[in-house]
Amino acid sequence: MNEAIRMQVSAFVDGELPDNEADLLVRRLSQDADLRQQVSEYLAIGRVMRGEYTVQGGNALRERVAAELEERPLQEPADTVVAKQPSRYVRPVAGAAIAATVALAAIFGLGQVADVDNAMPETAIVADETVSETVPTMNDDDLHQYLILHGYDSNSFSTRVTSLQIRADELSGEAAAEDPEAEDEVEVTEPVTSQP
Amino acid sequence: MLTHMHTNKAAACLVFCGFFTASQVLADAAATPQDWIDRMGNAVQATSYEGTVVRVREGKVETFKVVHTMTDGIVREKVIIQDGNGLEIIRNGNEVHCILPDRESVLVEEWNNQSTLFSTLPSSDIRFGSEYDVLIKDFERVAGRKAAMLAILPHDNYRYGYRIWLDTETGFPLQTQLIGEDNNPLEHVKFADISIQENILASTLAPSYSTDNWKWYTEPRQTVKHEVESDWIADKVPPGFRVVSTLQKTLPDAADPLTHIIYSDGLVTVSVFVAPVTDEKKAGRSSVGASNSYSTVIDDYRVTVVGQVPQITVEQIAKSMRRSR
Numbered sequence: 254m255n256e257a258i259r260m261q262v263s264a265f266v267d268g269e270l271p272d273n274e275a276d277l278l279v280r281r282l283s284q285d286a287d288l289r290q291q292v293s294e295y296l297a298i299g300r301v302m303r304g305e306y307t308v309q310g311g312n313a314l315r316e317r318v319a320a321e322l323e324e325r326p327l328q329e330p331a332d333t334v335v336a337k338q339p340s341r342y343v344r345p346v347a348g349a350a351i352a353a354t355v356a357l358a359a360i361f362g363l364g365q366v367a368d369v370d371n372a373m374p375e376t377a378i379v380a381d382e383t384v385s386e387t388v389p390t391m392n393d394d395d396l397h398q399y400l401i402l403h404g405y406d407s408n409s410f411s412t413r414v415t416s417l418q419i420r421a422d423e424l425s426g427e428a429a430a431e432d433p434e435a436e437d438e439v440e441v442t443e444p445v446t447s448q449p
Numbered sequence: 450m451l452t453h454m455h456t457n458k459a460a461a462c463l464v465f466c467g468f469f470t471a472s473q474v475l476a477d478a479a480a481t482p483q484d485w486i487d488r489m490g491n492a493v494q495a496t497s498y499e500g501t502v503v504r505v506r507e508g509k510v511e512t513f514k515v516v517h518t519m520t521d522g523i524v525r526e527k528v529i530i531q532d533g534n535g536l537e538i539i540r541n542g543n544e545v546h547c548i549l550p551d552r553e554s555v556l557v558e559e560w561n562n563q564s565t566l567f568s569t570l571p572s573s574d575i576r577f578g579s580e581y582d583v584l585i586k587d588f589e590r591v592a593g594r595k596a597a598m599l600a601i602l603p604h605d606n607y608r609y610g611y612r613i614w615l616d617t618e619t620g621f622p623l624q625t626q627l628i629g630e631d632n633n634p635l636e637h638v639k640f641a642d643i644s645i646q647e648n649i650l651a652s653t654l655a656p657s658y659s660t661d662n663w664k665w666y667t668e669p670r671q672t673v674k675h676e677v678e679s680d681w682i683a684d685k686v687p688p689g690f691r692v693v694s695t696l697q698k699t700l701p702d703a704a705d706p707l708t709h710i711i712y713s714d715g716l717v718t719v720s721v722f723v724a725p726v727t728d729e730k731k732a733g734r735s736s737v738g739a740s741n742s743y744s745t746v747i748d749d750y751r752v753t754v755v756g757q758v759p760q761i762t763v764e765q766i767a768k769s770m771r772r773s774r
Contacts, residue, residue: 410638
């Protein structure tokens with residue numbers, strides 16, 4: 254993303270971009286998924302750095318691009334879709350509908366980051382269609398334990414941090430169980446400032 | 450005269466600087482992907498830095514303040530998660546303290562290896578050309594620094610791809626993307642700002658809290674861990690994966706030891722956990738972030754496979770596990 258686009262996006266978010274330039278920006282974003290990804294990250298990172306969890310102008314831009322995409326046949330290059338892949342078990346059924354949904358969701362992750370304070374990753378249990386008539390899910394406690402152990406031996410920043418987050422969450426649960434009066438405090442989250 | 454001298458000096462400087470810059474560009478351009486990976490391997494070990502890391506996945510943004518130093522072969526790190534419960538991770542060599550400010554608790558863990566937070570990549574074990582291709586795609590700026598973007602492209606659907614932006618000056622990874630099927634970024638880890646410097650004050654690595662009177666948990670998650678020979682093998686693992694380690698672990702509150710077999714294709718690791726069945730559950734798949742898992746029952750043992758690989762990979766490995774004797 255070049256500086257000109259960055260300035261245009263900033264101006265749009267601040268409501269200061271002239272209409273004709275805004276139209277051009279929206280059209281360009283609707284045609285370029287890579288650029289949408291870059292703009293998304295640019296806005297998301299800027300927001301995080303400023304400690305903001307919502308961005309009205311960003312939402313407006315997302316809605317404009319979504320509207321633009323709805324008006325034109327979707328020709329999403331295979332290598333530019335940005336959002337999380339829909340389940341491969343769903344895709345054959347949903348086909349074009351899924352493709353359109355992905356493209357719209359891919360416009361910006363912005364709409365989904367309002368829950369940024371929920372840092373603990375949720376464990377998503379997905380039913381196994383081949384065994385769903387037996388017992389489709391596994392024990393969460395076991396899975397957490399395995400994720401922690403896997404993380405300890407992983408060489409990925411993300412996996413290791415996630416492993417420690419899960420372990421810390423587990424510890425919070427243990428501490429709460431030992432101290433029932435402190436149960437309510439589990440929900441309390443306060444920003445932490447690093448000391449220099 | 451004076452002006453003339455200034456002009457000459459400026460011209461000389463321009464020529465020199467221009468030559469240096471051009472040389473650097475040529476050197477960067479001539480470097481092979483393997484050169485960059487070697488530089489990265491050295492950089493993640495030796496570079497001291499502090500900065501802000503942003504992780505984006507599943508539509509969520511998390512921010513981490515990180516400090517890393519390597520002194521006399523000892524890794525020291527501090528990671529503060531800026532969101533949620535404000536978890537703070539302090540690492541001093543092998544010892545890791547997880548500080549939970551909301552709970553006024555400290556969890557002590559042990560990491561028995563020298564890997565650092567950003568050792569995402571790979572050893573010389575990776576077989577580029579067999580399971581992955583690697584190429585330099587672009588030069589652009591990340592966190593205000595010039596970076597070379599490496600693309601690691603898998604040959605099949607059994608593994609994810611990566612894009613890694615390496616600082617051209619040091620080789621340090623400033624940004625990584627995990628790329629899923631159809632080139633979807635599944636996860637994005639990026640320095641929003643970074644300061645690479647040799648001398649980081651020891652106080653920067655100190656905990657943000659006085660934890661002396663807090664509750665300390667020192668029982669490690671795994672009480673026993675040692676290499677063993679296992680009679681569990683996989684009949685049909687995806688191409689390139691092989692066993693790199695087989696461990697036996699005893700977990701707190703567990704009656705039976707847990708067998709932990711680690712597979713790797715040189716770039717990513719996949720864990721296979723085997724334990725006697727203790728409940729009625731049959732099978733299931735799940736995901737956390739870009740990690741997938743699959744669990745099934747084989748010969749009265751629960752086999753669970755976990756890894757940052759596609760679901761098809763963990764499922765295939767799990768279903769092909771069997772006892773060899």
